[in-house]
Amino acid sequence: MIRVLHTGDWHIGQTLRGYSREHEHALVFDALVTLVAEREVDALVMAGDVFDSQNPSGEAQRQFYELLVRLHRARPGMTIVVTAGNHDAAGRLEAPRALLDAIGVHVVGNVRRPGGAIDLSRHLVPILKDGVVAGHVLGVSYPTAACLPGLAAGRVRDEAGSPIVRAVRDLYAALHEAARPELAGLPYLVTGHLHVAGGLESEGAERRILVGGEHAVPPDVFPSDADYVALGHLHRAQGVGRPIVRYSGSLIPLSATELAYRHGVSFVTIGDGPARSEHVVIDRPVPFLRLPDTGDMPLGELGDRLAALDLDPELPLEARPFLQIRLSRDGLAASHRAEVDRIAEGFPVRVVDVRVASVEGIVPDLVQAGVPTVRLVERDPEDLFRLAFARAHGIDPGPAHLDIFHRARAGA
Structure with missing residues (x-):
């Protein structure tokens, strides 16, 4: 059995209306260090958005590196995997790689393909237990346009469905295929930093991040062989699509729309049957x-x-x-x-x-029902198409309608 602590969206260096969050981060990081020791964690997986800015301050970087050292000292044998999110500069995050490897920290940035083949050594991280490989983490950061196979060359443009979703699917398929010979039937965890369709986002706090204006991928883009998929980007802790596909959520509320969230981490056990996850709430350091x-x-x-x-x-x-x-x-x-x-x-x-308060009588139905408002620019075009189709025809669009929609969108 492997014990994994899945976390993400730390956003170190964030300010809220000009107020620093450094004090809150210090306290929740104390809780994180305590958790890895108390739960005897074998692997900690950080699923992206380490920092709030691609150019973090010296103080934010100091807080991050001090935390990594403290986590290592709390559990010297623990494997730590950190992936880059859309808020992170992947190259900057990877820069001290040689030093971090010495304390069991593996940083995963952009996909590299020297000679056209994926450099798997940057993505497949062994989980060591008592000095023996007991499982693997396939670390995948936020997929930039450069990471998505075939997208820049337009090779997916003429295929049915969203070219962005297809490119993300191809990326995970290529990484999984490269990793397959190394897995040896051991427990296998995959990461992702993106919006998976069906995930509930918080208004104004999470960017629509995939290239081409698209932001949501279906849960089946991830390898079916994976025991668990550790996601980052959405700040609400939640499962999506399948029980093993999960967002841990952020450690603190990053906007006022997250007041009702129960922030914390996911404690996951894999390797002795189906993966089991538990959401561990971390007390809010400031009301x-x-x-x-x-x-x-x-x-x-x-x-x-x-x-x-x-x-x-x-x-x-x-x-x-x-x-x-x-x-x-x-x-x-x-x-x-x-x-x-x-x-x-x-x-x-x-x-x-x-x-x-909104003016009575002009509030959309969703808002009256208690759903947080979202600006039009933040709505997924497919969601808007589904809504318009249902209102016009009284039924949801079928696969053929969605296929035409995606073809029209790809050619726009």
Whole structure:
């Protein structure tokens, strides 16, 4: 049996409305180090978006490398696999590879094909247990255009379906085929950093990331032989499509839309039957509150509600709760945000999101049903096509309709 800690989307160096998250990252990383020791973890898999920026600050990089050393000291025999996400500069992440290999850290960046063949040594990482290879991790980072086979040359353009999805499928197939001779029937874990269709995303927090304006791939792009697929990119912990295909979610809420998430990591056991996963919640190091708890309120109530929180006025800035405020529209002045800031200034809170109730009668059906709003530019074109087709014809589009849609889209 192999014990794996699956995590992702750390976004080290992130700021929220100008407020640093360094203090929160330090505390959740403490929890991560404790977990690997308590759970006797054999492999830690980080599924992308180590940093929030492709040009992270020196302080963000220091926090990352110090964490890797602490994880190694907590479990010297543990294999650590770190993959690049869309927020990371893969080359920068891979640069200290020779040093990181010495402490069991394997960093996976862009796909390389010297002489046309995939350099498997950069992707297939053995999991050692008591000095013996007990399993493998096939590490795959965010698939850039350069990583996708045949896409640049247009070889997938004339085929049915999405050329981007087909290129991602081909990438995983090629990596799996190259890895197959090395697997020797041992437990096998695959990673990915992308949006898998059916996954629930948080409004405004996760970018639509695949090239060509597409962002979602079906769960069957991953090898069917894999015991578990460790995903990154979506910040909500969730399974997608198959029980073994899972997002661990982020360690802390990265936007106000993630207030209700139960952030943490996935603890996975493989090698003794079907993979088993457990979502381990990590306590939120700083409260993230919503005023009011439900519905909205007049601006005039804000001061009383802040006072009712009964917070210690001496709280240091980094420990002050983040706050989302929901205001009713009635009688609200255009300068309401400045008034919110003026009122909140007298309390130990950090206001990061102020929302005004939508005008009744013009809110889309999905919003009235409680689904978070998403800007049109963030909607998947296929989702919009399915919605329009169903409204026009009263039935969902079939495979033939979707085939025509994807052909038209590919030629656009």
